Amino acid sequence: MSQTQQLDVDMVDPEPIRFLDVDGRYAPTSSASAFADELEGVGLDEFKEWYRAMAFTRAFDTEATHLQRQGQLALWAPSVGQEGCQVGLAHAAEPQDHLFPAYREHTIAHVRGVDFLSVAMLFRGFTHGGWDVTDPTNGNFHLYTLVLGSQSHHASGYALGQVLDAKRREGNTKLDPGEAGTETGEASMVFYGDGTSSQGDTSEAMVFAASYQTPTVFVVQNNQWAISVPVERQSRTPLYRRALGFGIRSVQIDGNDPLAAYAVGRRFLRLAREGKGPGYIEALTYRIGAHTTSDDPTRYRQQAELEAWQQRDPIKRMEAYLRAQGVEDAFFDEVAVAADHEAKRVRDAVLAEPAPDADSMFAHVYSEEHPRIEEQRAWLDHYEASFETAEADGGAK
């Protein structure tokens, strides 16, 4: 939890917005009341779906870690502990919205329709992408970005395109400094972490989003640790305050409460689509697992801290809420079995996927013909074929 010291600034931080307390009781904070109407019409059926998505992701995540340990994935970045804000935000978005992730947004990928297999193939070292963002079944969920913060510009730039398209529909050729926002009917949402919030691109993107009033919602999942460096090294103030300085509406939420993420995400995205400017959400959460499978969190964080956050696990919290609403064992058992099946399906598919052809690395360097690439492609083909000839002649490769 952020232990940032109080500074002598004229501002009191409201309590992070929360609807479900750590025990899964519906107990909204006073800061949550302004967002409560966003939950109207969202009931048990939806919450059960959210629970299912979180449980599926957890099972996949666990399987992916096993696959890495067995040498089948080059690396894995687990999202354990962060499923709560991800499932709420993913459901807050409308189909027409575009989402720009970092690389730990596995729940969001799943909810938007991306196959876990596609995510795994990136970490298997078979592709730098994994899914076709132009295919509508992938829910406008863009590719993972590994250079931290870069995607914030892609999201605000994309949203600028949404603004320009809306202006064209109105026959408006002006986009002047200081003008009001434009109703677009669609938004962009970008995800990054507390460490990334120090990257200049995240600040620049807020400048652009505010300047052009783009329909962009920035989400920082403050999971307390940037690999081994705590959030206190990144910021002396709660991160959500930074956005206020750019003229962007901003709140802090309990990032392990899916309802808070949904309600705030829904409000901010709607305001963005209505031309009322960008928003910023700091979701306070925790990376229960390692940064990646190459990491060793025991070197830098305390067991007591981990255990305290494990008590705040978003899946347990949702389960407690659902049980209190009368949802019975049969549902949870069914989800557990289905999640295991899904993890096994992905595992089998990962292992069955044929390795990419060497030729494929030349295929899409450019969209249009490029003589140097074609020369080298032909050369490698010839070179590889020479070994086949040598083998046929009795030589060894």
Added chain:
Amino acid sequence: MTVTTLSERTVLPMATAINEGLRAAMAADDRVLLMGEDIGPLGGVFRVTDKLQADFGSARVLDTPLAESGIIGSAIGLALRGYRPVIEIQFDGFIFPGFNQIVAHLAKITNRHEGAISMPVVIRVPYGGHIGAVEHHQESPEAYFAHTPGLRVVAPSTPNDAYWMIQQAIQSNDPVLFFEPKAKYWMKGEVDPTAPTANLHETRVAREGTDCTIAAYGAMVTMALQAAEVAESEGTSLEVVDLRSISPIHYDPLLESVRKTGRLVVAQEASGNASVGGEIAAYIAEHAFYSLEAPVLRVSGFDVPFPPARLEGYFLPDADRILEAVDRTMHY
């Protein structure tokens, strides 16, 4: 909106030729947007975008916040949306805040998306010396970009080429770094808007000769042509090859020239170490070794930071430095 584009052969300075090329590209395709610092009412610090905002509106010619990474990163987002952004970087040395967005993303997005996404983004960079300006305003950073797979890099040397090449760059579905020799912005030449004389990446022989080939691009083509004039008066016939494109390089005309003359001098303003000129020298040695009468020589800026303006005359290669290299290769 009625926009008048160039329709007849006209003598124009290069800056105006680029302006006319941009106007034609914007009139032809409404997905083309201009983005940059001070490119609106001011028309850019070199006035290359003069009156374009008045003609097309502030939603097509975007004066952006002052942040190169943001400009380039936003252009990537706009290209994902289907736009064709054309960025003006104010000066060569100011491109580096945007370097990550160019080499880590712009260059790789098509590859990362396995061809499902194209990145038709043009980055215009006024580059090079000879203008007596302060630090970061006279540099030649093209080799960084020529080294990066996924980018195309070109540099026109004449107003007519500038007029056509900017339009061809905008039509390309790949990202193009468009290096404009700012020392030649006010050099005049005839622009023929009826048809292009070459494609974007075509090497062109700018002056025929028989004794030694000079390969150059951008402002150095003028220096090479001056050197050829002087050499002719001294009895040496230089062939000047204008590369126009430095990634990819269309080598066939250069190879043909070297096979004819047997000698090659490559001229560039950039520092020579790990430069485009070095790559050309290696390529020619690999492909025309038995035609060469002498080693390929490079005439480059020194491997020092671009010096204070009072010293730029010592740093920048000129016609005399080219002729000095010609003397060496002729007497090898």
